[in-house]
Amino acid sequence: MSKVEKISTTNDQVTSRRRFLKGGAVAAAGGAAAVAMPHVSRAQDTKVLKMQGAWGGGIFKEFAIDYVDRVNQMSGGTLRIDYLDVDAVVKTDQMQTAVSEGVIDASHTVTAYWYSKNAASSLFGTGPCWGWNANQLLGWIKYGGGQALYEELLTDILQLNLVGFFSGPMPAQPLGWFKEEITSLDQIKGLKYRTVGLAANVLAEMGMEVTQLPGGEIQPAMQTGLIDAAEFNNPTSDKDFGMQDVSKHYHLASFHQSQEVFEIIFNKDVFFSLSDTERAILQYSSESASADMSWKYQDRYSNDLIALQQEFGVTVYRTSDEIMAAQLDAWDVVLKDFVDNDPYFAKVVESQKIWAKRVGAYELTNAPDYAGAYRHYFGEPV
Secondary structure: OOHHHHOOOOOOOEOOOOHHHHOOOOOHHHHHHHHOOOOOEEEOOEEEEEEEEOEOOHHHHHHHHHHHHHHHHHOOOOEEEEEEOOOOOOOHHHHHHHHHOOOOOEEEEOHHHHOOOOHHHHHHOOOOOOOOOHHHHHHHHHHOOHHHHHHHHHHHHOOOOEEEEEEEEEOOOOOEEEOOOOOOHHHHOOOEEEOOOHHHHHHHHOOOEEEOOOHHHHHHHHHHOOOOEEOOOOHHHHHHHOHHHOOOEEEEOOOOOOOEEEEEEEEHHHHHOOOHHHHHHHHHHHHHHHHHHHHHHHHHHHHHHHHHHHOOOOEEEEOOHHHHHHHHHHHHHHHHHHHHHOHHHHHHHHHHHHHHHHHHHHHHHHOOOHHHHHHHHHOOOO
């Protein structure tokens, strides 16, 4: 059995232990009845699309609503998206199929949540770090051939009736929450750890015992000892989940998920039943929401990191260079396993490397020493 096959692939369904992350007023039974038809509903000349998100609350739901609001405002009343909370109609791991079959019209999610269907999906959101960030990943999708490769995966390989866009550059995700400060590789070996997508294979290669728990189960699992350590995504979501109640040791910086973006998918028949203008609104709203998210997270994540430290006594560390170097070595092993056995996976990897090498050469040569400038004015960031 290969290392690829050893990883459990429970799909991530983001629900929280806290009530506000369970969603609002959507009743599951009534919601299912309302969206079970595979066509666009119409109310007084307004076309209404039902979009289920993987989020029932917190900042990820807020990002999804930011997209929905843009569509609704830009359409001038001819098109409306109704957002449904996580699990309102189907479970998160069923959303992709539900949209393809017309049970719901659309979903707001991440590709790592269908990693178990095809591992290459993770390359469009939680793939290796080629020295790039999430905004450069979006650049590859838009201008480097990534969108065509994504459509090949959906249509030719998985044979799904879907149209999709990407939105929202996420910063590198923290290594996460531990019971003590982690400074060496020996400390992480054997730890029971939660992550998703290809990151699970990478950290397993480094000696961790990895599980892909749903988001809402992370905090309770650490509290009961089911897992020893975990990551979710960012300081705001981590604070909302209550991770500060089960750990006071928070490690930022990691190569296991150095970039991620949201995926917005539509039933293809529904999408092409809309006018050219309405289809453009759906696409360009994703780009508008993406830009706004890149500004909003700067405000929210930085403020919540301060709150974790000052209000809850969390100690923040930067992950050691030893561990981050070992992550890159682990990526090499994991990628070889997939590339050698999956021609499509290999094609996506090669396309990404071509883009990242060219764009990275410009970015890294052109960028001044921002860290040095920061230290000049403010001192050490941690």
